[in-house]
Amino acid sequence: MKKIVILGGGASGFFIASNLEKSKKYSVTIVEKSKSVMQKVRISGGGRCNVTHACYEPAQLVKFYPRGERELQSVFHRFNPKDTIQWFEKNNVPLKIESDNRIFPKSNSSSSIVECLYDKSIQNGTLIKxxxxxxxxEKKENQFIVHSKNESLSADILLVCSGSAPKIWDCLQELGHTIINPVPSLFSFNIQDKLLHDLLGTSFQNAEISIIGMKKYKEKGDLLITHWGLSGPTILRISAWKARELAELDYNFEIKVNFLGISYEQALQEFIEFKNNNGNKKIEKNKPFSITNRFWNRILDNHNINSSKNYAELTKKELTAIVNTLTQSVFNVEGKSINKEEFVTCGGVKLSEVNFKTMESKKHKNLYFAGEVLNIDGITGGFNFQACWSESYIISEELKSI
Ligand SMILES: Cc1cc2nc3c(=O)[nH]c(=O)nc-3n(C[C@H](O)[C@H](O)[C@H](O)COP(=O)(O)OP(=O)(O)OC[C@H]3O[C@@H](n4cnc5c(N)ncnc54)[C@H](O)[C@@H]3O)c2cc1C
Structure with missing residues (x-):
């Protein structure tokens, strides 16, 4: 009987164990450093677990991965979000698609996912340590020996599903693998600026953000003012796509924000027309653009514009200053904050050292990888779990034939 050891009791490790039915050909053991398993799954998606994303075409799906786009193509051809939905539904966890295409358990609780994977693994006879x-x-002839403080285990087949664990990356480096330097991804930007101060919760639906000095790079979409600065899907996307560059800048850089998502010229024209049609109306009570009253009043305050006057009294200089703020504000980013809903690590095992048809190491036979241990990560929205499910599925299919 072959001994399969899964290093790491997280999303990937348990998805593999859930798919490896009881067999006389192998035994499966999960080794986990913590007291409880699947801790990240438990807290994922704000406790609701954003299992996957309603994007079913592999060619489109891979576009959500700043790292791993090329390698995941074939992986998603074998197991994509539709398969994820079917898998969980077959295992009595119905899922639902939300308006932004994120997919959650109908129960709105990550424990449905945790319990399903745990129970399935136990039914399959998995031993959990x-x-x-x-x-x-340690590699000894054809075996891998995993050493803990007082105990060691030997494995004929070792599946490394340890997530972003520096210790294990060191071990893999000793086995000859290259580890791409890990840096955080999916974080929000710290900004101290009086335009944003105390406007927690204010959001913009169509904001456009660029990083000064990074040509041709722009993100458009939802933006959110937080306690510390700016967050929301647009900022998280930037933090993922530019994770490495921003780490190199030590998270000190400038961004340009267009809160309206339309050009300066268009905003100016719309504002002039609004002013001409509303000359006898009060500035504070009538906004030319769909932004919150608090933000509108903050802009007026910042420019020392008397908000109780009428539009007819608004000078051209004041009008252009407002449009300028709304369409081309520049902010100094000084550091980053954790996004509690979802964060991942960019970096890990170098992808050219893995065979993505099987997820096996190209350096060692019978050594496999799935999940965050690899230099693969997605933007927020269920993509990180989807990569785990798909890679893990491939490993379990591979092992069924031993
Ligand atoms: C707060 C938060 C919310 C998230 N929400 C979402 C979401 O809603 N949707 C989404 O797609 N992604 C989400 N993610 C990302 C997602 O959780 C990860 O991509 C995913 O968990 C990676 O799975 P994994 O199996 O590779 O690693 P993990 O789930 O991290 O599991 C690795 C396991 O290995 C164990 N381990 C590590 N080192 C050792 C060792 N030396 N010995 C033994 N065991 C070890 C760890 O304790 C852990 O249990 C979230 C992440 C965070 C932090």
Whole structure:
């Protein structure tokens, strides 16, 4: 009987164990350093677990991955979000698609996912060893020995599903793998600016953001003012696509924000028309653009514009200053904050060292990888779990034939 050891009791490790039915040909053991398993799944998506995303075409789906786009093509051809939906529904966890295409369990609780994967793994006869932190991996002839403090386990087949664990990356480096330097992805920007101060919760639907000094790079969409600065899907996308460049800048850089998402010229023209048609109306009570009253009043305050006057009294200088703020504000970003809903690490095992038809290492036979241990990560929206499910499925299919 072959001994399969899964290093890491997270999303990927448990999805593999859930798919490896009881067999006389192999035994499956999960080793997990913590007291409890699947901790990230539990807290994922604000406790609701954003399982996947309603995007079913592999060619489109891979576009959501700043790292891994090319390699995931074939992976998603074998197991894509439709398969994820079917898999969980077959295992009594119905899912629902929300208006932004994110997919959650109908129960709105990550525990449905955790319990399903846990129960399925136990039914399959998986042995789960918690509080078993691996601190070295030894290759001995055709076996891998994983060493914990007081105990070691030998494996004929080792599946590394350890997520973003520096210790395991060190072990893999010792086995000859290249580790792409890990840096955070999916974070929000710290900005201290009086335009944003105390406007927590103010949002914009069509904002456009660019990083000064990074030519031709723009993101458009939802933007949110937070306690610390700016967040929301647009900022998170930038933090993912530019994770490495922003780390190199030590998270100190300038961004240009167009809160309206229309050009300066168009905004100016619309504002002039609004002013001409509303000359006898009060500025504070009548906004030319769909922004919140608090933000509108903050802009007026910032430019020392008397908000109780009528539009007819608004000078050209004041009008252009407002349009300028709305369409081309520049902010200094000084650091980053954790996005509590979802964050991942960019970096990990170099992708050219893995065979994506099987997820097996090209350096060692019978060594496999799935999940965040690889240099693959997606933007926010369920893409990170989808990569875990798909890669794990491929491994389980591969192992069924041993
Ligand atoms: C707050 C938060 C919310 C998130 N929400 C979402 C979401 O809604 N949707 C989405 O798609 N993605 C989400 N993500 C990302 C997602 O959780 C990860 O991409 C995913 O969990 C990666 O799975 P994994 O199996 O590779 O690693 P993990 O789930 O991190 O599992 C790795 C396991 O290995 C164990 N381990 C590590 N080192 C050792 C060792 N030395 N010995 C033994 N065991 C070890 C760890 O304790 C852990 O249990 C979220 C992430 C965070 C942090």
């Amino acid at each position: 918690t509080e078993f932190p691996i601190n070295s991996i």
